[in-house]
Amino acid sequence: MIRKTKAVMNRVTEVCKRLDEQYGSDMRTYLDHRNAFELLIATILSAQCTDKRVNMVTPDLFAKYPTVHDFATADIKELEKAIHSIGFYHAKAKNIIGCAQKLESDFGGEVPRTIEELTSLPGVGRKTANVIRGNIYEDPSIVVDTHVKRISKRLGFTNSDDPVVVEHDLMKILPKENWIRYNIQIIYLGRTICKAPNAKCSECFMSDICPSCKIK
DNA sequence: AACTCGGGGCA
DNA sequence: TGCCCAGAGTT
Numbered sequence: 001m002i003r004k005t006k007a008v009m010n011r012v013t014e015v016c017k018r019l020d021e022q023y024g025s026d027m028r029t030y031l032d033h034r035n036a037f038e039l040l041i042a043t044i045l046s047a048q049c050t051d052k053r054v055n056m057v058t059p060d061l062f063a064k065y066p067t068v069h070d071f072a073t074a075d076i077k078e079l080e081k082a083i084h085s086i087g088f089y090h091a092k093a094k095n096i097i098g099c100a101q102k103l104e105s106d107f108g109g110e111v112p113r114t115i116e117e118l119t120s121l122p123g124v125g126r127k128t129a130n131v132i133r134g135n136i137y138e139d140p141s142i143v144v145d146t147h148v149k150r151i152s153k154r155l156g157f158t159n160s161d162d163p164v165v166v167e168h169d170l171m172k173i174l175p176k177e178n179w180i181r182y183n184i185q186i187i188y189l190g191r192t193i194c195k196a197p198n199a200k201c202s203e204c205f206m207s208d209i210c211p212s213c214k215i216k
Numbered sequence: 217a218a219c220t221c222g223g224g225g226c227a
Numbered sequence: 228t229g230c231c232c233a234g235a236g237t238t
Contacts, residue, residue: 029233030233031233043233044234044235046232046233046234047232047233047234047235048221048222048231048232048233048234048235049222049223049224049232049233049234050224050225050231050232050233051232051233052225053223053224053225053232054233084223085223085224086222086223086224087221087222087223087224087232088221088222088223088234088235089222089223090221090222091221091222091235091236092221095235095236122235122236123234123235123236124235125234125235125236126234126235127233127234127235128233128234128235131233143233144233145233145234146232146233146234147233148233183233184233187233190233191232191233196231197230
């Protein structure tokens with residue numbers, strides 16, 4: 001667990017300020033959707049797959065299956081065909097159908113709100129649940145993926161590899177009202193500059209305050 | 217905690 | 228070719 005030292009909190013303040021300056025203060029999810037259910041499906045599809053490719057298939061997908069009931073009664077082979085280019089298509093098709101069926105049977109066709117309810121759905125883990133909570137219900141939530149984990153360590157915001165510990169560390173130090181915004185900004189930073197093997201520190205707007213910066 | 221699932225994009 | 232991608236489920 002990280003300790004809220006003065007040095008860490010000063011860095012948090014500066015990092016948040018620069019993220020907003022760089023990326024704007026209205027960042028949310030990358031995934032195209034018109035309602036909670038569509039975001040849930042898109043997020044399930046996005047596991048181990050870039051958002052760009054998810055957004056390529058979702059318009060046709062949601063046109064073919066407009067409602068929860070359409071997914072709940074879908075033919076799995078046909079659904080697999082519709083999402084084939086995503087990867088993991090068999091498991092994801094199965095999960096999406098099971099998910100839609102459980103929404104109908106247990107939740108009145110609505111997307112539930114709590115972590116426990118969301119993660120009880122097939123194909124929905126902690127990350128997906130937090131995407132829904134943060135983007136749809138605007139409940140304070142932190143999404144921990146490989147980008148968030150890596151950058152949080154590099155910035156000295158956590159020293160753990162356990163996603164749940166990282167989540168709690170970030171909850172302790174980030175300004176609560178903007179968790180999901182900083183979350184998506186950090187992910188974007190990770191995709192473009194602060195990469196896993198080859199971090200482009202020379203292009204980074206936080207190089208001067210980053211403890212892991214390789215160019216001083 | 218390790219392992220498996222997998223197609224497409226990009227270097 | 229080889230590596231990577233807003234993970235989740237099973238063992």
